[in-house]
Amino acid sequence: MQLFDTHAHLDFARFDRDRDEVIDRAKRAGLINILTVGADLSSSRRAIKLAKHYKGIVASVGLHPHDASQFDQEVAREIKELAQEEEVKAIGETGLDYHYDNSPREEQRKAFRSQLRLANMLNKPVIIHSREAEEDTLAILKEEAQNLPGVIHCYSSSSEMAQEVIALGFHLGFTGLLTFKNLSWLREIASQTPVDKILLETDCPYMAPEPKRGKRNEPAFVTHVAEVMADCHGIPVSELAEITTENGLELFALENQARLEG
Ligand code: NI
Numbered sequence: 697m698q699l700f701d702t703h704a705h706l707d708f709a710r711f712d713r714d715r716d717e718v719i720d721r722a723k724r725a726g727l728i729n730i731l732t733v734g735a736d737l738s739s740s741r742r743a744i745k746l747a748k749h750y751k752g753i754v755a756s757v758g759l760h761p762h763d764a765s766q767f768d769q770e771v772a773r774e775i776k777e778l779a780q781e782e783e784v785k786a787i788g789e790t791g792l793d794y795h796y797d798n799s800p801r802e803e804q805r806k807a808f809r810s811q812l813r814l815a816n817m818l819n820k821p822v823i824i825h826s827r828e829a830e831e832d833t834l835a836i837l838k839e840e841a842q843n844l845p846g847v848i849h850c851y852s853s854s855s856e857m858a859q860e861v862i863a864l865g866f867h868l869g870f871t872g873l874l875t876f877k878n879l880s881w882l883r884e885i886a887s888q889t890p891v892d893k894i895l896l897e898t899d900c901p902y903m904a905p906e907p908k909r910g911k912r913n914e915p916a917f918v919t920h921v922a923e924v925m926a927d928c929h930g931i932p933v934s935e936l937a938e939i940t941t942e943n944g945l946e947l948f949a950l951e952n953q954a955r956l957e958g
Pocket residue numbers: 703705733789899
């Protein structure tokens with residue numbers, strides 16, 4: 697089985713003690729690549745460093761909506777500079793989070809638009825975080841991202857939103873949320889999503905799937921997401937893994953990328 701964790705935060709301190717073992721377990725679970733996602737400037741720099749150090753790990757660079765109030769010309773310039781590194785395969789995560797509202801909404805929208813324009817300019821896909829901000833996310837995507845490939849990560853919005861973003865050409869990324877017993881509505885959306893639009897991800901160290909719920913998440917646990925997704929589509933997990941991994945390799949242009957070494 698070949699799997700690809702398309703959204704991990706391997707640079708976070710919670711992996712400092714055992715990062716080598718975490719990556720080794722990922723390899724043994726069948727993962728061939730991991731995309732470690734930048735959340736702010738320092739995390740983006742660390743993501744690139746990890747991608748340079750470990751075969752099969754690639755990076756994205758961006759500023760999370762939680763930290764959008766840090767966004768200014770200088771941050772924009774630095775993201776642009778980091779984005780030119782060859783290990784960087786996407787811009788993000790960026791987007792809107794009106795659940796936590798850690799940054800003022802106007803500043804979130806500004807940072808989001810700017811990163812979408814950068815992705816357009818550099819011809820790189822975008823990784824989008826959207827929580828309780830469907831209307832503004834869609835409006836901004838329609839204005840700024842008409843021909844931009846990308847993924848709505850940790851998908852947890854409505855089925856109407858799913859249809860709209862798929863029509864715009866986006867993929868949906870599904871995490872361990874898919875496995876939570878009380879979220880059957882999300883499995884319903886997953887079942888209705890064409891398999892060629894689905895990416896699997898962990899969002900580790902967060903969002904650990906059943907039966908690891910509540911623990912630190914890690915890339916190897918993407919297998920649990922794959923199993924539930926395979927059930928949603930009534931196909932063998934090996935087939936689901938193959939299709940979704942191919943989706944990710946194509947979206948992030950990793951066909952010729954080195955694979956994970958444990
Ligand atoms: Ni994330």
